[in-house]
Amino acid sequence: MIPWTLLVCSVTMFHDAVSFVPFNKRSQQYTPDSLQYTPTQIDCIDMRSTPGDYYYESEEKYEVCGFYIIADPDSLVEIEITEINVNCDENNALALVDGWELQGEYFPSPFDHKRPLEERYQSFCGNSKPHKKYISSQNVALIQFLIPFPGQNFKVNVRFIPNPRPCNVVATMEFGILTLKNFGERTNCSISIIYPEKIYLVDVDVGVSSEQPSVKPTSGLSVQCSANGKSDYVELLYGDGLDTDIMGRKIAFCGLRARAAKRGIPMGCQHSVVRLVSSGSFYNSITFSFQAMTPDEIYTSTDIC
Numbered sequence: 001m002i003p004w005t006l007l008v009c010s011v012t013m014f015h016d017a018v019s020f021v022p023f024n025k026r027s028q029q030y031t032p033d034s035l036q037y038t039p040t041q042i043d044c045i046d047m048r049s050t051p052g053d054y055y056y057e058s059e060e061k062y063e064v065c066g067f068y069i070i071a072d073p074d075s076l077v078e079i080e081i082t083e084i085n086v087n088c089d090e091n092n093a094l095a096l097v098d099g100w101e102l103q104g105e106y107f108p109s110p111f112d113h114k115r116p117l118e119e120r121y122q123s124f125c126g127n128s129k130p131h132k133k134y135i136s137s138q139n140v141a142l143i144q145f146l147i148p149f150p151g152q153n154f155k156v157n158v159r160f161i162p163n164p165r166p167c168n169v170v171a172t173m174e175f176g177i178l179t180l181k182n183f184g185e186r187t188n189c190s191i192s193i194i195y196p197e198k199i200y201l202v203d204v205d206v207g208v209s210s211e212q213p214s215v216k217p218t219s220g221l222s223v224q225c226s227a228n229g230k231s232d233y234v235e236l237l238y239g240d241g242l243d244t245d246i247m248g249r250k251i252a253f254c255g256l257r258a259r260a261a262k263r264g265i266p267m268g269c270q271h272s273v274v275r276l277v278s279s280g281s282f283y284n285s286i287t288f289s290f291q292a293m294t295p296d297e298i299y300t301s302t303d304i305c
């Protein structure tokens with residue numbers, strides 16, 4: 001059981017680490033074999049946003065631990081288990097998870113992931129290192145483990161590899177500007193921000209542009225997106241859990257708008273999400289900027305989390 005505050009706290013902590021990212025990336029260009037890395041020891045609950053070698057040694061606690069890994073939005077997480085010493089019995093566990101899990105909820109939601117939930121878990125035990133490297137489907141991955149016995153441990157090498165078509169993304173920042181696209185595919189994609197946020201629409205083109213040049217579409221956003229057989233829309237979701245499928249919906253819209261909004265849409269819970277639903281008939285794109293809500297704004301927010 002990991003409280004949100006702990007995660008959010010870790011996220012805030014890793015902001016300090018963000019400035020070190022370019023350095024780490026550069027150092028990745030050297031062949032790892034030629035350099036002697038000292039692996040970073042991780043805690044039972046940990047979160048990291050930099051590639052490198054990480055190591056966990058049993059703290060003799062009987063509790064499920066989680067190592068939350070987050071890369072830049074346009075990267076995937078590659079994990080190689082380089083050392084493993086975890087007994088194969090029901091009291092021990094080490095699993096790589098495709099996405100994040102928190103209190104039984106997942107990001108990306110099982111509804112929006114191409115792989116079924118069972119396939120998103122890969123368990124490992126014993127003491128021979130697996131041959132295959134593991135690659136996540138989005139910029140977040142989780143290593144879940146229960147290693148209560150002294151002397152048991154594991155070591156992983158974490159790399160970030162470019163993802164030219166990011167779909168589901170956890171944002172690494174409390175403020176910024178991001179674009180979500182479907183590349184003409186039938187897919188549902190979400191950007192997750194683990195803060196109460198104000199969302200400002202910058203550019204919206206959803207349920208409008210297809211490949212064939214058609215009549216010039218009329219500009220404007222609409223909340224009636226299922227009308228006229230259209231099924232593409234953007235929704236803004238808020239809540240305190242990870243699963244976008246059970247979050248509250250602030251607003252849903254489709255249409256065309258190239259003018260940046262002056263007023264932000266407030267989302268007063270711990271988790272704010274922009275989700276793009278695409279039928280595959282359109283080339284959808286939404287660009288938005290986001291900014292943390294002030295404590296006063298959160299206090300006066302009427303969103304029920």
Ligand SMILES: *[C@@H]1O[C@H](CO)[C@@H](O)[C@H](O)[C@H]1NC(C)=O
Binds near residue numbers: 111112186187277
């Ligand atoms: C996308 O989401 C919509 C509504 O939530 C759903 O009806 C549709 O089947 C989903 N599409 C895919 C490809 O999962």
